[in-house]
Amino acid sequence: MSESVTDLESSRPAHSGHNRNLAALTLGAIGVVYGDIGTSPLYTVKEIFSPATGLALNHANLIGAVSVIFWALILVVTLKYVILILRADNDGEGGGLALTTLAAKAVKARPALRHALLLLGVFGATLFYGDSVITPAISVLGATEGLELLAPTLEPYVIPFTLVILIGLFVIQRLGTGFVGKWFGPIIALWFVTLGITGISHIARQPAILAALNPLHAWVFLSTQGWQLFAAVGAIVLALTGAEALYADMGHFGRKPIQLAWAGLVLPSLALNYMGQGALLMSTPAAIENPFYHLFPESWLPPALVLATLAAIIASQAVISGAYSMTKQAIQLGFLPRMEVRYTSVKEAGQIYMPAVNWALLAGVIIAVLIFQSSSALAGAYGIAVTLTMLITTLLTYFVVRAGWGVPKSIAIAATALFLLIDVILVASCAIKFFAGGWFPLALAALLFLLMSTWSHGRQLVADSIRKDGTNLQTFIDNLDPQITLHRGQRTAVYAVANPDTVPQALLHNLKHNEVLHKHNIILTVVFHEVPWLGMDKRVEIEPLGRGFWRVTLHFGYMNIPDVPKALMLAESQGLRIPAFETTYFLSRENIMPRAGSGMVTWREQLFAIMTRNAGRVVEYFRLPDNAVIELGTRVQI
Structure with missing residues (x-):
């Protein structure tokens, strides 16, 4: 590696300097940070009304479910992550291990508690690897399943086509994220604009769906489901997958660009699209087979499929790059043995490629696709890793807020209790899917935790x-x-x-x-x-x-x-x-x-x-x- 790289990373990564303007950083954040949560509309609504949840496809349930999605995006993503947790930066860096070190520092006078928080944080980090395996599989599968709408005869080719895309994605990793990174922002920005426009077109035909903006509909939906509540929420949580990326990628872009991207484009586009899918199903219940692709006129399906596939690839790229960064941090903090690290840019110190991690992830992704075969089956495996990570983040944040920031105990406990209540409901809702696939990321996390703690x-x-x-x-x-x-x-x-x-x-x-x-x-x-x-x-x-x-x-x-x-x-x-x-x-x-x-x-x-x-x-x-x-x-x- 040339000297310029070493000089470059002497104190902070190059991309954290003031020479990058806010607009460029915001566009980059849209491409890298929000690809994961941005592809959730591909499968979320379909899973909410799948036979596994037992929810009747009627107007009341549609308005209620969309209302829960909207207010979950407000409470969990906006309030918890965008407003609160993005403030918990470790010298500008975010992510599970950064939060763990902050929490450990906050309680350094209590060795037993510090050790417990370190172990908890390491387990949270292992769950991220489960996300790094499932996200590429479910995102690309969810996109390529649109082939069935183009022509039912193409259904047998969905799995092979998915595997070809995924193998190609991992093969090009050695070229570095900079190779495709410059296209991330514009493509994902176009994706979010498309989400918003298609949503608006169907809302205009069924404006009754706008009642979902009223949180009372969310409350009525949740309070009248009985034991079906957990099945419904277990599907709704798919709309929140990718929220952890907001925090994990903070060091790449900074807090303000991530917040601007969320408030200015991502949240409005997601809300409009989910409401648009709800409006579509009000008028055409048969569209439940794939409500996302049915938002588009038939002539628009080919370009929609191409755009969705590109968005899914980018969403996958974000978690793959995150796995490299997480592994490098774990190695240097003493939780994993040394592995080869290749620096793929002479300008960006944070752009790395780790062959061992890359091929291990590819093997995991291929196994996941072959075992589960569809985005619906993978949905059962997806939520539990995400929600457990959210729960661990909430617990660690309490110690940062209370002991690190000195926030009054009553306020810290009240805020933590609110988010813990939400997280516990989400975890419980996903736990019922343990035998339907939830075991997969937990088994992977347990194996990695064993390796990391042993090392x-x-x-x-x-x-x-x-x-x-x-x-x-x-x-x-x-x-x-x-x-x-x-x-x-x-x-x-x-x-x-x-x-x-x-x-x-x-x-x-x-x-x-x-x-x-x-x-x-x-x-x-x-x-x-x-x-x-x-x-x-x-x-x-x-x-x-x-x-x-x-x-x-x-x-x-x-x-x-x-x-x-x-x-x-x-x-x-x-x-x-x-x-x-x-x-x-x-x-x-x-x-x-x-x-x-x-x-x-x-x-x-x-x-x-x-x-x-x-x-x-x-x-x-x-x-x-x-x-x-x-x-x-x-x-x-x-």
């Missing part, structure tokens, strides 16, 4: 083992006998270690087997902090230890690019010169040896050992020069 705990056990069995570094240096003849290598030796207080195993190997001690010895530790970005002025910390030894600590935020050689060049300004072409990096590759009776249960220790063996190489991750690296194996018992 985090395992790394802590490794650090404890090295600390316990290691030799104190300062004592070692102080006891070096100058009378002993040792060959002094003239190059600078950089020993990368997790624990900077013990003697690196590679250094002991050099002394024992080669009888070599370098003239300059750097004990290097890389620390990732629970903030997104750290500037170059905070990058390097140097501590002289005497007799040719220095302890150097490099500090990175979890969104920074960890370019170690570039960071070490900054040491010269503090009096320590580390010449790039006269430096050798010594790395220890731990061979994990599980042992009974300590640490984790045996099968988790074995799982951790497998994860360690398959972790990405330190060389690539920290951008070390291949021709200046020596790796040595170290046996570590946990």
